[in-house]
Amino acid sequence: MSVKHIDQIETTNIPNGTGVTRKMLISLEEAPNFAMRCFTIQAGGRMPNHTNTVEHEQYVIGGRAQVGIGDEVFEVQKGNVVYIPAGVPHWYTTLGEEPFEFICLVPNQPDSTTVLE
Amino acid sequence: MSVKHIDQIETTNIPNGTGVTRKMLISLEEAPNFAMRCFTIQAGGRMPNHTNTVEHEQYVIGGRAQVGIGDEVFEVQKGNVVYIPAGVPHWYTTLGEEPFEFICLVPNQPDSTTVLE
Numbered sequence: 001m002s003v004k005h006i007d008q009i010e011t012t013n014i015p016n017g018t019g020v021t022r023k024m025l026i027s028l029e030e031a032p033n034f035a036m037r038c039f040t041i042q043a044g045g046r047m048p049n050h051t052n053t054v055e056h057e058q059y060v061i062g063g064r065a066q067v068g069i070g071d072e073v074f075e076v077q078k079g080n081v082v083y084i085p086a087g088v089p090h091w092y093t094t095l096g097e098e099p100f101e102f103i104c105l106v107p108n109q110p111d112s113t114t115v116l117e
Numbered sequence: 118m119s120v121k122h123i124d125q126i127e128t129t130n131i132p133n134g135t136g137v138t139r140k141m142l143i144s145l146e147e148a149p150n151f152a153m154r155c156f157t158i159q160a161g162g163r164m165p166n167h168t169n170t171v172e173h174e175q176y177v178i179g180g181r182a183q184v185g186i187g188d189e190v191f192e193v194q195k196g197n198v199v200y201i202p203a204g205v206p207h208w209y210t211t212l213g214e215e216p217f218e219f220i221c222l223v224p225n226q227p228d229s230t231t232v233l234e
Contacts, residue, residue, distance in 0.1 A: 002189065002191070002200050003184070003191040003193060003200075004197070005196050006197075009198075025198045026174050031172060031174060031200060033150070033226075034151045036176065036222070057148060057151065057222070059123075059153065059176075067120070069119045072119065074119070074120040080123075081122070081126075103220065107151065109150075
């Protein structure tokens with residue numbers, strides 16, 4: 001389908017995280033080259049330090065978080081653009097009382113997640 | 118740079134459109150497989166019917182618009198997800214008094230735009 005609304009899309013729990021869910025906005029069955037997902041981390045939640053074998057292109061649509069990328073830590077909120085190169089360790093911890101929400105795109109390549117904690 | 122904010126990114130005018138500007142959020146010089154851009158169409162503006170040789174994956178972050186995709190017309194707003202396959206004619210006309218804003222991703226492949234009006 002060409003047009004959907006995010007509120008109509010099924011939510012999947014992400015077991016590696018605490019309070020982390022994902023919606024598949026445009027899957028690799030629907031598009032040839034990259035997939036669009038939306039992640040939500042509930043206030044007080046986190047995603048532990050991990051690597052992926054593919055890069056991430058992200059756009060924050062709500063909430064606030066600390067994001068660790070390699071040895072750096074950033075504070076991000078709505079309107080921040082985040083690029084995580086393939087293989088670079090990264091983590092998220094929410095800030096404040098709102099859910100942290102971001103769009104995250106990955107290429108159509110095999111991805112393996114390794115949790116480092 | 119791993120983290121930016123959209124408000125810090127330069128705006129470029131899109132001459133094929135009326136009231137259309139683009140920000141390059143993550144360019145193909147910064148990432149290997151796909152680019153992230155943000156388009157803004159001012160209230161009363163439009164993007165004429167056109168084709169691209171690459172697909173678009175889009176997420177609406179503000180405003181409202183009519184979007185034509187092939188023979189179909191959709192009304193979209195914040196939270197809508199739009200997929201435009203390569204080669205399919207598409208156009209945008211804003212609705213209401215707010216600028217229409219959307220994230221738009223394209224693969225790292227040659228793109229040629231053909232205006233059909």
